[in-house]
Amino acid sequence: MDILYNSKFLKHNVDSEAEGAYRIADFGDLPDIEANGEPYLELVHSPAYIESIKNACRNGEIMAEVSLNNNSWEAAKTAVGLSIMAAENNSFAAIRPPGHHAGTERASGFCFFNNIAIATQKLVSEGKRVFIFDIDGHHGDGTQAIFYDRKDVFYCSVHQHYAFPFTGFSIETGQGDGEGFTANFPIYAGKGDKEFLEVVDKAISLARRFQADVIAVSAGFDSYTDDRLLDLNFTSKGYYECAFRLRRAFSDIFAVLEGGYHYDIRKCVDSFVEGIHKGAVPPRQHWDENMAIG
Numbered sequence: 001m002d003i004l005y006n007s008k009f010l011k012h013n014v015d016s017e018a019e020g021a022y023r024i025a026d027f028g029d030l031p032d033i034e035a036n037g038e039p040y041l042e043l044v045h046s047p048a049y050i051e052s053i054k055n056a057c058r059n060g061e062i063m064a065e066v067s068l069n070n071n072s073w074e075a076a077k078t079a080v081g082l083s084i085m086a087a088e089n090n091s092f093a094a095i096r097p098p099g100h101h102a103g104t105e106r107a108s109g110f111c112f113f114n115n116i117a118i119a120t121q122k123l124v125s126e127g128k129r130v131f132i133f134d135i136d137g138h139h140g141d142g143t144q145a146i147f148y149d150r151k152d153v154f155y156c157s158v159h160q161h162y163a164f165p166f167t168g169f170s171i172e173t174g175q176g177d178g179e180g181f182t183a184n185f186p187i188y189a190g191k192g193d194k195e196f197l198e199v200v201d202k203a204i205s206l207a208r209r210f211q212a213d214v215i216a217v218s219a220g221f222d223s224y225t226d227d228r229l230l231d232l233n234f235t236s237k238g239y240y241e242c243a244f245r246l247r248r249a250f251s252d253i254f255a256v257l258e259g260g261y262h263y264d265i266r267k268c269v270d271s272f273v274e275g276i277h278k279g280a281v282p283p284r285q286h287w288d289e290n291m292a293i294g
Contacts, residue, residue: 001253001276002091003269004082005030009096011071018229018261019066019097019110026266027094037080037113043121044114044146049105053112064107066097076112083115086254087123087216092273098258100140100218101165108142109165116218116256117146123214124152131212132156133203135196135242136220136258137230139168139184143218149176154183154210158199160223160230161186181210189231193238196223200242204249215250220258221268228261236264236271243272247279 007028010021041050056063057073066072079095086093099116101109120130132147134140134157144167147153159168174182183206185199207215221239223232246253253276260268 001255001273002089003027003030003094003273004033004035004086004091005094006032006034006078006082008032008071008075008078012075012097013066013072013110016066019259022263023260023265024094024096024257030094033082033085034078035081035085036077037082037084037118038077040080040084040118040122041077041113043125044118045104053107064101064110064112066110072097079115080113080118083119083256084122086256087119087214090252090254092219092255092257092269094257094269096257098220099142099256100134100136100220100258101138101142103142103145106142109138110259111142114142114146116216117143119254119256120147120153120216123216128213129211130154130214130216131207131210132216132218133207133246134159134218134220134258135223136218137223137227137232138164138220138259139186140218140258141165141167144168144172144182147178148174148182149178151177151181154181154206154212156183156185156203156206158185158187158196158203160232161188163230187232190233192225192233193235193241196234196238197241197245200245204245207250212250213252215246215253217246217253217255218258219255219269219272221260221262221265224260224262224264224268226262226264229259236267239268240271240275243275244279247276251280
């Protein structure tokens with residue numbers, strides 16, 4: 001799993017103490033990968049909404065708690081492009097702005113275009129069944145809403161209970177054709193890797209039952225123990241183990257960076273990627289469950 005990055009992301013919302021450039025400053029050793037996602041925006045968003053975001057960037061408006069500029073437009077369309085590239089080659093898109101709060105016609109929570117939803121929709125249009133596993137500490141209300149009445153995409157989220165955007169309750173399971181294709185696992189503030197990995201195992205079971213072709217990970221790291229906006233206690237070891245278990249179970253996995261409001265995002269991403277790499281190594285022994293001992 002390669003990490004895809006572009007220094008354009010550092011020029012968007014530069015000085016914010018929340019979703020600022022500091023979040024991905026440690027990725028500067030990586031090469032700039034160019035990818036224009038603008039042609040794919042209409043897979044999820046309407047032309048009118050896309051134009052409204054473009055104009056907001058041109059005019060320096062404040063939207064979704066972010067002061068926009070022309071660099072924001074470049075960052076946003078590149079983020080979508082790298083997300084699609086990640087979906088095509090099982091990579092990790094280290095991008096900003098994030099996307100999982102963005103709806104088809106709504107910017108919210110630092111998000112403008114729903115990166116992972118656009119990449120997922122492209123895969124679905126190619127005949128793939130996609131299981132989205134959202135490990136961001138905030139519920140991905142935008143992603144859930146986009147696919148809530150669909151049965152060709154399964155959305156599963158683990159997040160902090162009673163935190164922004166105050167959605168993602170366990171009773172939210174989809175509607176219409178999508179009933180049963182959404183699963184939410186809210187956990188309480190203060191919980192850590194143990195509770196996280198219990199949900200990972202449940203997600204793997206759901207994805208297997210769904211017969212997923214692709215696992216799309218909304219990889220937010222605001223559940224990290226040092227995050228400034230949330231109160232969960234996940235660690236880099238937990239992210240490693242999450243990725244390891246996912247890769248043991250599935251071969252086609254990609255990830256897109258969401259939130260994370262601390263200075264250890266590179267450490268968290270590297271741990272996740274390492275888990276994918278180690279999970280891809282075949283185990284030395286294959287146990288036969290039918291063998292008796294004694």
